[in-house]
Amino acid sequence: MPLAKNAYASILLMPPNWLGDVVMAQPAMRALAEHFPDARIELFGHAWLQDLTPFLNLGKASFCAAPAPCEAAFILRNSFHAAWQAWRMRAANRYGFRHEGRGILLNHALQARINMKNEHHREYFLDLIEQAGIPVSQRQVNLHAPEVERLLGEVLLTEHGLDVEKVICIAPGAQFGGAKRYPHHAYARIIAALAEQGWQPVILGTDAERNIGTDCLQNVAAASWNAAGKTSLRQALQIIANTRLMLCNDSGLMHVAAGLGRPTIGIFGATSPERTAPSGQHVSLLYQPADCSPCLARECAVEGQPCMQNITPETVIQHCLRLLTH
Template sequence: MNKAPHLLLMPPNWIGDVVMAQPAMAAIANHYRNQLGSEHITVCGRSWLSDLLPYLNIPGAQYEATIPAADTAYVFPNSFRSAWQCKKAGVKEIIGYQGQWRKLLLDRALPHRISLKHEHHRLSYLDIAGQMKFTTADTEVCLSTPDGDKEAGRTLMQQHGLNPERVICLAPGAQFGGAKCYPAEQYAEIAYGLVESGWQLLILGMKEDKQVGDLILQDLRGPHWNAAGTTSLAQALQLISACKMMLCNDSGLMHIAAGLAIPTVTPFGATDPSRTAPSGPAVKIIYQPAECSPCLKRECTVAGHPCMTNITSQMLLDACLSMLK
């Protein structure tokens, strides 16, 4: 009897891209588990994957910090380095998109059939599974909350004076850069409107987002919590799973909330929603492009940041309240 292959998945390098790649990774893992009997499925990459992996709906997959000498690796990053790391680790078969001078390192160098300039990134990841003839029945992102995590999130909220039945998460940052960020002053107006409607605000983000979080919350009455920079990713995931809605920029947390079926409202401007909009059953995108949209730049170079200021705080407040009905 042939030994079932050890499968290695190397996801993309950004949280949002990992979530967009979830349907593809699940399809590959399901094929190896159900058709080939694989019980050894390893996910390897950045350290925060150990927190995110339990949410990715890939049963049996385990995180490892070091690349193992697996039988087959699917390499989602397009870099030469990622393929070379697998080769150096002794992976027997390496599969991924061709490019970046790595064709000779790949045992299956797949052509790019989906244009990232015109089509959604999720479809590009799915085409890796498609070119391997694997079934991709679930083409939308479908994340799941591990047992106990939602209750842990509710407990964290209560410890900071919040009523979990009334909590809205607001994530005002974006790791890619300021061009994606909606103005803090207008977020503050939305926050005020939400509080006046009986909701409570919880700010999530990196430590760099704490100052803008303080600005958003400074005039609010009642319970609120600026958790930016004070939680681990694992705790942030628990809080998102327990909240009633997510209001955020185009970011990794946006993709997570939408994939968990949390109602999600997002202003888009510098990025193109047709390429990176979140996948989920309760998503509202507000997009009022300027002449320069989508610029795809890290920082806005146009006076007034028009792609964001074209979106009024009332537009976003109305979208939030309609999602909360």
């Protein structure tokens, strides 16, 4: 039964825990925000969610580190702890999937109809929203960079000696594990070739990935910036809003760039595009599976990481230049 648009005046929205999953959940969260335009909607989660919220295109919804009691909670995480948090925060109506025995804490415990092992994660989150009685009009990710955020990114790039019109972003890491990472030496060859064409590379990532960024830029003499570990998530998003190209592994920043409409190349190996392909009109996905793909492992157990070795640097360069010249 459809929920009335005035059913709830205050809503707690609990997005998933990983950056990429939050972006893939954006269509579901957007549907909720559109259905309850007058409600107070608070997003509750990791502190970095505050940096992402302005880009999620969710109307008046805002991040809140300490949510007030609310009439309804929509729990897009699967953990028992998340359901317990919603119950402890005195959310009167708690919507979520039955998982890890947490049904006792949910007075709207729903049964997932989407199998995340072989169906797209976007549809999993949309399934929850639709079963809750909320109509969905847009099933693709549609992020938005406010103009002030884009301008701040432009200033940041200029301060580091870069020409905004020539910036390309590379995110060679993947917090999930090494099995999702394209080899550093291959990235170095690709980046050097693009730099020779006049493009100015910016490496994005965490402080733990800074050495990877250094390796990737070792053959670049032109203007460049290893920004891994040197920006907040919000600053990284501001930079992405200005980039001419995003080249990366299957990662959260891949989903952000594609969702913002930036030309994006995603390299897949241990994971499958069938489950986590990003939304976007200017997206090129490279996937040459080995016999063991997709293993979904954090670290590769096969010598030589064949799923990544099957994708040559020359192939990646061709795809990059195709997106950069169209």
